[in-house]
Structure formats: C-alpha cells, structure tokens
Amino acid sequence: MPVPVPRQRNAPVTEVARADAGSGGDLTVLVIENDPGAAFSAPEATDPDGARLRIRNARNLTEAERLLTDDVHCVLVDLSLPSSGDEELAPLKHVLRLAPRHAVLALTTSGDAERAAEAVRAGAQDHLFRDELDGRLLSRAVRYAVERKRADTAQMKLAESRLRAQENARLERGLLPTPLLEGSELRFAARYRPGRSRALLGGDFYDTVRTPDGTVHAMIGDVCGHGPDEAALGVELRIAWRALTFAGLCGDELLSTLQQVLEHERESEEIFATLCSIDIAPDGRRAGLCLAGHPSPLITQGGRASRLLPVESGGPALGLLPRARWPRHQVQLGGAWSLLLYTDGLIEGRSGPGERERLGDDGMLAMINRQLRSGLEGEELLDSAVTEVRALNGGELTDDVAVLLLSRG
Structure with a gap:
C-alpha cells in the first residue's frame, strides 16, 4: 500500500522509505511533480535495516530552485510538467542546467517509454515509471543514479585534468x-x-x-x-x-x-x-x-x-x-x-x-x-x-x- 507523504512547502525533509541494506548512507531526493493536488508517495521499503530515503516536494521549477540545496543528492523530474516552449523536455533540460552536479531521474508512465528514453539521452541518469514504482525499485534507482553521477563527474574531472596536463605540456615545450x-x-x-x-x-x-x-x-x-x-x-x-x-x-x-x-x-x-x-x-x-x-x-x-x-x-x-x-x-x-x-x-x-x-x-x-x-x-x-x-x-x-x-x- 503506498504511504502518502504530505507536500512540503519549505525545506524540511521527511523520511518516506528505506533503501536496501548495506547500500550506503541517507539520501535526499527533490521531487518536482506536476499534480498540484496530490503529494508524491512512495511504497514502504521491504528492508527495515536499510538507509533512509527522504523526499522533498516541489510543485514547479521555481519552488524547486529554492529547495535545491547542497544536501540534495538526486532530483526526480515529472516529465508531464508544463512547458512554456514547444520542446517537450524543456523542464528536464532546465533542471539539468540548474543542477549540473546532482543526479537526475525522469518520472513518467509506462505508456510514455519513448519520452523516457529521450530523457536519458538528454542527460538524465535513468527513468522511472510511476505505475511500476515500489520501495525497493525507488531506493535502488536513486542510489544507482547518485553513484552513476559521481562516476561520470569523476571521469569528467579526470578528462579535464588530462587536457590541462596536455595544455601545460604544450605551453612548457613552447617556453623551452x-x-x-x-x-x-x-x-x-x-x-x-x-x-x-x-x-x-x-x-x-x-x-x-x-x-x-x-x-x-x-x-x-x-x-x-x-x-x-x-x-x-x-x-x-x-x-x-x-x-x-x-x-x-x-x-x-x-x-x-x-x-x-x-x-x-x-x-x-x-x-x-x-x-x-x-x-x-x-x-x-x-x-x-x-x-x-x-x-x-x-x-x-x-x-x-x-x-x-x-x-x-x-x-x-x-x-x-x-x-x-x-x-x-x-x-x-x-x-x-x-x-x-x-x-x-x-x-x-x-x-x-x-x-x-x-x-x-x-x-x-x-x-x-x-x-x-x-x-x-x-x-x-x-x-x-x-x-x-x-x-x-x-x-x-x-x-x-x-x-x-x-x-x-
């Protein structure tokens, strides 16, 4: 049975699920959801010894920008958010620009698999189908997305370091x-x-x-x-x-x-x-x-x-x-x-x-x-x-x- 979570108007964090045992420390997820009348809900986790997964809710991108603090590990973006432009994935791309150091997951329905794949191609770490969501899947997806983002960031920093080293070497050779x-x-x-x-x-x-x-x-x-x-x-x-x-x-x-x-x-x-x-x-x-x-x-x-x-x-x-x-x-x-x-x-x-x-x-x-x-x-x-x-x-x-x-x- 899904456990409803009251929508958060301010920055406080509410525990809604527990991750798989041994999967690491607590994680905070910022959920940006389109439904203005209902709060995001997550099924209870099956493992009571796992780390806590905590949810912050934002009704729109403006509120998300205010709630996106340094202690947030992952952002879950509803792909049905209204877009001011012609591009369907504009809200997701706005979040990717707003949170370049955070893991980002796309949330949609199983009938919208093509748009979910487009979201991953646009830069999201993964996608979740709302109608298939359970506690174990949610906690695992969030934790995997965070680790994948960390790995991508480390790889990018390594590539940048190599490029800087090559540039420095070219510069120093030119000074000999x-x-x-x-x-x-x-x-x-x-x-x-x-x-x-x-x-x-x-x-x-x-x-x-x-x-x-x-x-x-x-x-x-x-x-x-x-x-x-x-x-x-x-x-x-x-x-x-x-x-x-x-x-x-x-x-x-x-x-x-x-x-x-x-x-x-x-x-x-x-x-x-x-x-x-x-x-x-x-x-x-x-x-x-x-x-x-x-x-x-x-x-x-x-x-x-x-x-x-x-x-x-x-x-x-x-x-x-x-x-x-x-x-x-x-x-x-x-x-x-x-x-x-x-x-x-x-x-x-x-x-x-x-x-x-x-x-x-x-x-x-x-x-x-x-x-x-x-x-x-x-x-x-x-x-x-x-x-x-x-x-x-x-x-x-x-x-x-x-x-x-x-x-x-």
Whole structure:
C-alpha cells in the first residue's frame, strides 16, 4: 500500500522509505511533480535495516530552485510538467542546467517509454515509471543514479585534468629555448630535467644565440626553488637575457640589468638566481666569462682531460646584493675544445646508492672524463652523464638539472 507523504512547502525533509541494506548512507531526493493536488508517495521499503530515503516536494521549477540545496543528492523530474516552449523536455533540460552536479531521474508512465528514453539521452541518469514504482525499485534507482553521477563527474574531472596536463605540456615545450646559431661552426647540445614531478620546466634555464657580429653567447642559470613560480621567473630571465644580448649588452652591464629584472619580478626578496654567461669570439679561440654565484664551466681542450675553468673571482648571485659587480674574465680556448655549462643539480646528487656524500665537482669531473675516454661526445655524452648521475643518486634527482655543451673542432 503506498504511504502518502504530505507536500512540503519549505525545506524540511521527511523520511518516506528505506533503501536496501548495506547500500550506503541517507539520501535526499527533490521531487518536482506536476499534480498540484496530490503529494508524491512512495511504497514502504521491504528492508527495515536499510538507509533512509527522504523526499522533498516541489510543485514547479521555481519552488524547486529554492529547495535545491547542497544536501540534495538526486532530483526526480515529472516529465508531464508544463512547458512554456514547444520542446517537450524543456523542464528536464532546465533542471539539468540548474543542477549540473546532482543526479537526475525522469518520472513518467509506462505508456510514455519513448519520452523516457529521450530523457536519458538528454542527460538524465535513468527513468522511472510511476505505475511500476515500489520501495525497493525507488531506493535502488536513486542510489544507482547518485553513484552513476559521481562516476561520470569523476571521469569528467579526470578528462579535464588530462587536457590541462596536455595544455601545460604544450605551453612548457613552447617556453623551452631554441638555440639561434645559424652561421656558426660551433656544435650545440643540451639536456634539461626538471625536479618537479610531471613538469617540463623548472627553475633552471639556459639559452644560446649568435649575434650579427659572429659572437656566440651562451648562458645557464638557476632560480632558487623548484615550483611553477620559479620556473616562470627562469623563463622571464632567459627571455630578458636574449633580448639584452641582441641589444648589445654584455658582461657586468648585462648582469646588472638582469638583476633589476629579477628584483621587479620576484615574489619575495629571498628569491635569487645564479648565472653563468659566456661570449665566444667570432674566431672561436677566446671567450669572456661572467659568473654570478654559479659553478664554473668545465673545459676540454685538445684531447686532454677535462677541468674546471679557473676563475679567480666572480660576483654574487643575482638578487642578493644591491649595486653588485660581475667581472668579465678572458679565457683562451684554442683550436679544438668543448665547454660544459651546468647547474648544481648535476653535482648535488649522491656519489652512490645509499651514500651520504654528494657527487660534487670532483666526482663529476671523474665521471665526464671516464665517459670521454669511452668515446662519448655531444648529445650521447649528455644523456650518459644525466643517466649516470641519476643512477649514482639511487633514484630521481630532487633538484632541476640543466646541461649545455658547446664544441669546436
């Protein structure tokens, strides 16, 4: 026997049925029904140990909008609701727009099966026939609709997350530098490995360009920190470096201007960046080197063992000291050489699995010289170096790693 439920004028909730045992917690259903003289009624559930199914009644869409609060789990829409337009399913579609996060069920008669199917195609989770309704069917349909809506929402969020990840990847790839070395005899190779999981950009940055006079300029730097803000600042500094280089700035003048850029763009005064900048003369035999708190490049000349370029003094990292100066050191390169510029992520990993000691400059030099003796060069050398550093660390490196190799002869 159906149990009549008094129509609710306000927001209070009335228990009318019990769901199947073990089916979960209480659920609230907002019923929007066309019959103005009778209340929606639901048969008693057969299982007294089930969770409660509670009903709110609305006479029209206006009242439904007022009663549709956050504690409502499902909306049951009578398909015979009057429509102001020509479209039969206009009320249902209005509810779907009004309640995009709620499960929606369509209510009709068994003689209107085609319209019930149309309601599901329009976006309802399921349909119910009024003349076949019983307590078990009602509670099961509501609970299934809620779970189906949750699954659909989770799937949609997953798809959106994947799309955002793809867009971010395309954006980050577009922000990685493209070397401008047309007309130069120098060979270029670079490898970049951000410390952030699933990221393409970190706080490390590098670039290489050739100016109209034939000079090749190369730079590598490291913004302290590993988050997206540091990555964005690294991109800004790289772009500024390229623009200033093409504008003719070099050495102390260039780094002083970059420091101004950093000071204006950083989020706090604690943020700083290290940088190594080198300009190679058109004949390729000499260069000028500036260090701003950054490791000195590694040089290999004439088949001899690699060594760190000896630099008596450099300047502080960008952003640490106002009115700082960065001396430009002259370096003799010779006829055949290679220069390896790197960030400290390459040397701050462990010297071996389980070891507490860092790899450091000496460990890096030994590793690079061993790989050079085995005949590696160019991109193969960089791939091998990054792979071995990771293996020595016993897993992924927590810091960003950028390595740039320029060679001649």
